[in-house]
Amino acid sequence: MPTAPLLTLNDGHKIPAVGFGTYPMKDQEVETAVQAALLTGYRLIDTAASYENETGVGNALQNSEIERSNIFLTTKLRGADQGYDAALAGLDASLQRLNVDYVDLYIIHWPLPKLDKYIESWKAMIVAQKDGKIRSIGVSNFKPHHLDRLIQETGVVPVVNQIEIHADFPQTDMCAFNAQHNILTEAWSPLGKDLMDNPTIKALAEKHNRNPAQIMLRWETQLNIIPIPKSSNPDRMRANLEIFDFTLDEDDLAAIAKLDTNNRIGGDPDTYEEF
Ligand SMILES: NC(=O)c1ccc[n+]([C@@H]2O[C@H](COP(=O)([O-])OP(=O)(O)OC[C@H]3O[C@@H](n4cnc5c(N)ncnc54)[C@H](OP(=O)(O)O)[C@@H]3O)[C@@H](O)[C@H]2O)c1
Known part of the structure; x- marks a missing residue:
């Protein structure tokens, strides 16, 4: 069974290198898919x-024979639940739906600067962590100025910043900022859009006898980024995890670095709003 190695978060907890x-x-679909994903590794x-x-997701965990302590479960605080009291209530509602006593990682989904409640939300998460409802606390879609403010006002550094990353939107500076602050970067949409047929990716897939998705996921893990690919297809799920038995060399990494076109697919965190 393929498995991902573990990385260490800045609070000492361990996290798998692929999610x-x-x-x-x-x-309905997610229950089947998460069951299959757990069986895959x-x-x-x-x-x-x-x-x-x-x-x-909770049903899949309940029905799995894998012990809860061996699963790293992440969920996120939605915009509608930002604020001190609302965040605590939002977390409790998530725990109830997931049917678990704690989550391994709780993340502020978007900074929503216009709403301007991420500091209060973060303070609530710090308390919930002390209460044992959360093992580690992190953020998503935070830019350097959001992180600077969060750290300055609370003194607590997130363990993870989950951001959009793919070969044509590598966010190199943002990743460097995270690394400088000992924040691990997670990649959402790690496979990007329309990259499966990219000639560079296809050539590297041929060179390493892999598929294009495996090349992109291996690239991310070699940059110490945790990709969290989604697939409903068990064969693709397996392939996406079978990436630790080959290595991209310096030339390969340099070729992928040239694909950066700043091609953001999702919202810009400074303006994007979702609740
Ligand atoms: N924090 C945030 O704001 C944020 C935003 C977006 C997403 N996310 C998280 O990040 C996860 C991943 O992002 P994503 O779902 O947008 O993008 P993704 O994982 O990069 O791509 C998913 C798409 O790629 C296909 N796919 C998966 N493996 C493949 C393979 N080996 N070969 C060919 N196609 C493959 C999937 O189709 P099949 O299912 O048919 O295989 C699906 O259409 C999400 O599921 C979510 O958990 C977070």
Whole structure:
């Protein structure tokens, strides 16, 4: 069974180097997919309150023979639940839907600067962590100025910043900022859009006798980025985890670095709003 090695977070907890994404699957589909992912060897499952699939994820965990302590479960605080009291209530609702006592990682999904409640939300998460409802606390879609403010006002550095990353949007400076602050970067949409047919990626796939997705995921892990690919297909799930038995060389990495076209697919965190 393929497995991902473990990385160490800045609070000492361990996190698998590859995870399983669950958006946009709903309860029924996600339950089947997470069951298959666990059987395949995934031990990091990524969900969010806003995906409206936490019940299905929880069912899959309950029905799995894998011990809860061997699964790294992430969920996220949605915009509608930002604020001190609302964040605590939002977390409790997620725990209930997931049918677990704690999550391994709780993440502020988006900074939502116009709403301006991420500091209060973060303070609530620090308290919930002390109460044992969360093992580690992190953020998503935070830019350097959001992180600077969070750290300055609370003194608590997130363990993870989950951001959009793919070969044509590598966010090199943002990743360097995370690394300088001992924050691990997680990549959402790690396979990007329309990159499967990219000639550089295809050539590297041929060179290493792999498929294009494996090249992109291996590239991310070699940069110390944790990709969380989503697939509903068990063969692709397996392939996405079978990436630790080959290595891209310096020339390969340099070729992928040339694909950066700053091609953002999702929202810009300075302006994007979702609740
Ligand atoms: N924090 C955030 O704001 C944020 C935003 C977006 C996403 N996320 C998280 O990140 C996860 C991953 O992002 P994503 O779902 O947008 O993108 P992704 O994982 O890069 O791509 C998923 C797409 O690629 C296909 N795929 C997967 N493996 C493949 C393979 N080996 N070969 C060919 N196609 C393959 C999937 O189709 P099949 O299912 O048919 O295989 C699906 O259409 C999400 O599921 C979610 O958990 C977080």
